[in-house]
Amino acid sequence: MTRITKLSIVIPAYNEGRTIATVLDKVSAVELVQSIEKELIIVNDCSVDDTEAQVLAYQQKHQGSLSIKYLKHEVNRGKGAALRTGFQHATGEVCIVQDADLEYDPNEFNLLLKPILDGFADIVYGSRFMGGKPHRILFFWHTIGNKFLTFVSNMCTNLNLTDMETCYKMFDTRILQSLDLKENRFGFEPEVTAKVSRIPRIRIYEIGISYYGRTYEEGKKINWKDGFRALYCIAKYGMLKQ
Structure with a gap:
């Protein structure tokens, strides 16, 4: 254990003022096993809507009862850059x-x-394509x-993931920060995914999760250009393993 x-x-x-408070409510309400403490690290990637106002109001409301770190970029840099900023400030043994x-x-x-708690995994991916959890039907x-x-990622990394692109990735924080x-x-x-696959004796697990996808009208941001960039990144970082 x-x-x-x-x-x-x-x-x-980034421009999530419409949903950010609801997401924070959902995260705050989760009761983790073994009374594990939650540390929320919110990185505002230069939003131009009321994302900041929503987060600051939430932070003020829950001051003293919930650990909330608020960070912001002065220029829009992208999700990956926002995640790097957040990872640098993570103090939990595990990060998601x-x-x-x-x-x-x-x-x-x-x-x-x-x-992870059972001592089997260092990293766990939540797969939208396995298990019997709810999955909204959207784009073929x-x-x-x-x-x-x-x-293609699996071909380069020799992993057998079912959902490399999932948001839900949980890491041993020391590994992530390295x-x-x-x-x-x-x-x-x-x-x-490519970089963790090269770590000797790394233990990666996958588990089925729910997926409540949204349409572009509802705020979805990823597009076909990001798909081509992902393919480029698979080749760039995955081939380094060979």
Whole structure:
């Protein structure tokens, strides 16, 4: 059994004023196993809406009862850059990425924690494509694209993941902070996967999670250009293993 006292939850946010308070409510309400403490690290990537006002109001309301770190970029740098900023400030033994939208369910943190707490895993990916959890039906070509990118990534890393592009990735924080990450946008996913795959004796697990995807009208930001960038990153970082 692995002893964990704190989970760092890194939340990158860009123009998520409509949903950020709800996400923070959901994260705050989660009761982690073994009374593990939560550390919320919110990184505002130069939003031009009321994201900052929403976060500061939430921070003020919960001052003293919840650990909330608020960080901001003065220029928009991308999700990967926001995550790097958040990772640098993580003090929990374990760290997870939580998007500031409503696509993933924080109540499933405990599912990802279990293989780590049981002493089996160093890293756990939450897969949208395995298990019997709810999965919103949306875009056919997005699903094909995600599975194709995962397939190519697996070819380069010799892993057998089902969902490399998932947001829910839980890491031993020491491992995460030891990585020299470079990608500023959505290339973070293939880059971090390639780099952890090269760590000797690393133990990576995967578990099925829910997925409440959103449409572009509801605020989805990733597009076909990010898919091509992801393919480039798979080649760039994955081939380094060979």
